[in-house]
Amino acid sequence: MGTRVEQTDIRPDGMAGFSYTSVSASASAVWKLGQRNSFNLAVTRSSRAPQVQELLSDGFHHATRSWERGNAALKEETSYNLDLGYRFKTDWLRAELDLFHNWASDYIYQRRTGEFLDEEGTGDHCDTEHCVPVLQSSQQDAIFKGYEAKLIFPVLENHLGLLELTLFSDYTRGEFVNGGDVPRMPPLRYGLQLDYNKDKLSSYLRLTRADDQTHVATSRPRLPVITCSTWASITKSSLARRQADGVRQRQQPAGPKHPQRRVLSAQFRAGSGAWGGSGISLKLLIRY
Template sequence: MWQVTDQHQLSLGYTHSQRAPQIQELFSDGFHHATRSYELGNADLSKEISNNLDLGYRFNSNWMSAEINLFHNWVSDYIYQQRSATEPVLNTQQAAATFKGFEAQTIFPLMENTYGVLDLTLFGDYTRGRFDNGNDVPRMPPLRYGFQLSYEKDDFSSNLRFTRAEAQNNNYSATDTATQVSETDTKGYLLLNLQAQYRLASFHDSEVMLFAKGKNLLDENIRNSTSYLRNFSPEPSRSAELGLRINY
């Protein structure tokens, strides 16, 4: 980590990690309702080995704070599931893969006075995964970016979050169409969420909160590229939720 000045900071990190296969990745042999598929494990799986490189930059000042992180991960024997072409079977497989992308966030304090605190946050993230044979890794998220307005005053807080997700066209393409299924593209979408909460009471280490949430307010038809069910079921449409939460 390098503290360039009081406002600028650079960081560089390297990690080496290993992950043993999960028990369901090894021995699954049955229908899984959440994926609408028969999942078949692979008892011959070896552990995943990952080498990860991260480069980060941070900026802090009275009028803005910003952070961006770039990453590049090399994973040998990456474990994934691939759908069979002949029947709805998810076969667990392994292959060497590389993942790279970024995460970024910028916060602008717009107001801080007796009327409350108002912040504007700009954000974005992207991940690209490719196997060493040139094919794309299944079920990867698209490029996403947007903004959030956050307001707080005393016991009340709220935020409005708008996200734009681009189309995901970098999908797994079957090399053997007789035994494998290629993934379909997913269209871009706009997601607008609103939530607010008010602290009604607090005593000792407990809090009573009244909250309200509105999700997918634009009522978009959202197909999640990371979902097994994106061709069968979209994400929930416009919805509202009102509730009481007790934290203790």
């Protein structure tokens, strides 16, 4: 069991401030049925204050290609959550299944107003081809339910290292209590992942397939656009980044030293550019 109380105060210039006191609590239990099977149950209440951009934003957002407007009347978002899980473990297989059902009060989301503006905020002579939609921060009661599932197979474990194959899938259904679909919900996803570990080296290759989202909010029309994107990067571990930036933390008692590690990551995505369209992604990550 646990409880958390968080105080959030926002003091913008030239207007009245915002103050929120968010209270969250949780309780969970695990039942083991022999050496191979176990069930877990968790009941939680989570609350969060609106973010600054949800309250006060009013401008063009390059990443989402939209004009975002905040809402100073937003209240705290509160969710009551029920999670049921099952675990199965043998030498040749590990299985994990989690079911969840969440009741969200005053769920914060972005609602299309039907307006269109250009990047300067002007709506004169605007159309959907050369301007972007206006998204307004709003609140409604909503219900979310879904699952997450994994099957993990040890393929190889010897002096060459550990190789595991994971089959996974997840799905979330979001509906407003008063009717309608919650926008920007992920579709059914499934795929496989190969994990390899040996000494300081750890890596995985993950292939994910996303189906069409059949429950798209009516305010988000589909567009027949196909997109492809790739990226790759090499970064240091968080410890190395802190040292490179010259950030010195408060002196701590001497303890075990953690080796600095680098991360190589690359990803390829392809699919429909419209929200809710199907797609596929391939991701590679190596830590060494």
